[in-house]
Amino acid sequence: MTHLKFLSVGPMVSVQDAGRFGALEYGVAASGPMDRSAFFRAGYLLEKAGAPVGLAGFECGGGELEFSVHGGDVRAAFCGGKFTLHINAKSAKWNKVHTLKDADVVKISPGKSGNYAIVRMEQGIDVAQIIGSQSTNMIAKLGGIGGRPLEGGDIVKLKPSGDRFVRGPVFDVAEGPIRVVWGVHGDLFPKEVRQRFLDSKFVVSSAMDRMGVRLMDRHGVFLMPPKLSLVSDTIVPGDIQILGDGTPVVLMRDHQPTGGYPRIATIISVDIDRFAQYRAGTKVNFVSVSVEHAHELFRQGSFK
Amino acid sequence: MGTVVRSLEKDRKKLGDFRPVLVPLGDCGLSVRFANELDGQANQLAVAAAHLLGNADLQGVTEICPSLVSVFIRYDPLKTSFLSLSNHVRMAIISQDFSLVQSTRTHEVEISYGGRDGPDLEFVAAELMLGKDEFVVRHNGAGLRVLAVGFAPGFVYCGLHKPEMHIPRRKELHRMVPAGSIIFAAGQTAITASNGPTGWHVIGRTNFRNFNAQNSPPTKMRAGDPVIFSGVMAK
Secondary structure: OOEEEEEEEOOEEEEEOOOOOOOHHHOOOOOOOOOHHHHHHHHHHHHHOOOOOOOOEEEEEOOOEEEEEEOOOEEEEEEOOEEEEEEOOEEEOOOEEEEEOOOOEEEEEEEEEOOEEEEEEOOEEOOOOEOOEOOOEOOOOEOOEOOEOOOOOOEEEEEOOOOOOOOOOEOOOOOOOEEEEEOOOHHHOOHHHHHHHHHOOEEEEEEEOOOEEEEEOOOOOOOOOOOOOOOOEEOOOOEEEEOOOOOEEEEOOOOOOEEOOOEEEEEOHHHHHHHHOOOOOOEEOEEEOOHHHHHHHHHOOEOO | OHHHHHHHHHHHHHHOOOOOEEEEOOOOEEEEEOOOOOOHHHHHHHHHHHHHHHHOOOOOEEEEEEOOOEEEEEEOOOOOOHHHHHHHHHHHHHOOOHHHOOOOOOEEEEEEEOOOOOOOHHHHHHHOOOOHHHHHHHHHOOOEEEEEEOOOOOOEEEEOOOHHHOOOOOOOOEEEEOOOEEEEEOOEEEEOOOOEEEOOEEEEEEOOOOEOOOOOOOEOOOOOOEEEEEEEEOO
16 A cells, blocks of 8 residues: 655654535634645646545645655645645655656755645545544644644655545635725724734734734734734634734634634635735735625636 | 514423524534523533434534533535524524433432641632631532533533532632542532643542543443532541
8 A cells, every 4th residue: 555654854744635614613613724825726637637535634834844655556636825835855846746656756845935835636635534524633633633734754654535525616716905805803903903904914923823813014004903802712723813903913724613812814716725825025005905805716616 | 475474482481481592613513502591490401402412313513512501513515504503503493302311320429527638628618708618518408400511521510519619719820629529619520530730719629530531331320310419627
């Protein structure tokens, strides 16, 4: 049986499938890939290559990932951001399917852009389904390999996934402001604060993980955060919450299931994958759109 | 048109004074909000509405989850729109009798109160001008329900306590409290399911564990279930 031996592993490598949807009522967020578009694109690349598609793959968040292949060949698609890929120390193309042979050594390193790389293979990963999914939730410490990120020395068995293949949209948006819809608490922020939120540039800070991304508010838009006592409510990925000290935090895939901080806006589905790939120091500005417009953009996503 | 409006007005009575507000939560979510503040009746409506909406088989809906005073509905924008879903949600809840949805799965949770298990009990009792034992008696006799599951896997909010048992959150965080801590603030008692920080008062501890990822379903308690606390002061 094919298995992978992890040689050198950066700090945030995890098993992810399309996500653990339907578990909010147990207090568990859906998790799933930070860049869902990249995850689905990798699936479609395998499909186009005539290969089956494993339900779960690996997400490599920052740092390097080196693994070797044992016990048989396996076709693998590499997507997400612009990473550098080497197979047996020879440079190989990103965003492409490669056939990995027995004893091949694969190395992924940060490249020109992006935080999260996806490796999907023609086989899935032989780990248990936890509440209907193999995705690792790093905050709740469940799913994947004992709920933890991968470590050097891990040996992970692959397993054919059968013909179940979750199809999801690939959103190809290169440039432009990040689009948001006003959040559940949008109307609790004064009008001029909302306007300044749209007029100001924020900077992605280095405090980012699968749970959330802190933004630097250099123009002091939220210098006087609203003093509100809110009833804790369901969170969705992309929610921009304002902490008590005025720090804006974009909640990501491993978000807490509920939260009580005011949320001014929510990044729309077609832009959250792109946002997840922004490195520290990236300047971001937001533009508000209607839910209907967000849906029009959603429908333009590719399912192949 | 006149008749339609009148019949809507009539139906609203089943919701009492609560007129749910439907707001988008991102572009794949809809929140049905019954109140802006924590309110026992709004909570019961939210829990019941989640149940009714779950049975309504709404097109494009992929997940329904009740919170403290709202219901979250996740949907697929390829299969429905916010407007269409909002209409279906309204129709599904205004025509229903909420009082029929009532959980009878009662959970008894044994608590070791005070001492090392509940370092804030003394403070809480004093703030409420009760003796420690009197506080425990009242806490045991509270007759609460699970208001919501949230914040962390299996973490439950139980409530609501009577107004005379309300106390604000702590001024300083407890850096780390163990799973099974009984925490108390803002008219509620919560049971922690994992180790972590809290701004609530720690009044006791239980061996009850609500969450086990291996089980199906993974939580024993669900929103709406009655909860009875029992137990005595830690030695």
